[in-house]
Amino acid sequence: MRGLCVALLIGVWLLQGQQPPQGGQEIRFGRVTIRYDVLVSTRRFKSDAYDVEVRGKRGSPVRVESPDQYFTLTCAQLKATLGTDARGRGALRTAEAIGQVEFVYDRPQPLSKLNGAARRALYDDQKRTITLEGDVSLDGEDEFYRIRWRDNERIVVYLEEDLQRVEAKSKERDGVPIGAMTIEPKQR
Helix, strand or coil, X not given: CHHHHHHHHHHHHHHECCCCCCCCEEEEECCEEEEECEXXXXXXXXXXXXXXXXXXXXXXXXXXXXXXXXXXXXXXXXXXXXXXXXXXXXXEEEXXXXXXXXXXXXXXXXXXXXXXXXXXXXXXXXXXXXXXXXXXXXXXXXXXXXXXXXXXXXXXXXXXXXXXXXXXXXXXXCCEECCEEEEXXXXX
């Protein structure tokens, strides 16, 4: 029993980082940083993966930064699995973000920028997808175009290295789709 308590304390200690300047708490796993106010639960698996569940508070949302995966995510509540990637680096494997979700993806080569907002987001590193659900808006940019999606119920973005594909499901009003996608060429 004592060994289990010590192992649990060590696991929590490993997941806890230094206090960020905002006064909340922080989890660091490789280059992944999760800032939060309330730690709901943690669980370690035999495969050296961790499940974490955290919450923010009004005016201080949960913030996930994963520079190796090119994104930042803010939300009210987060359930995530942390583990290592193919190169042995700490990475976010999966995430479910709920409540005023904002997702920013910024990959320099090949250039791909996304800035989205939704009520819920599901990230899957193995499938290389982010699924935004509930009152979704998304702005995208590559080296040639700027694209905006508005009035969508669900958008799935495939974050592949060579190309980026987007599937959008429109909101409907009286059975008629009202979603829009606007494409504008960049000025050269």
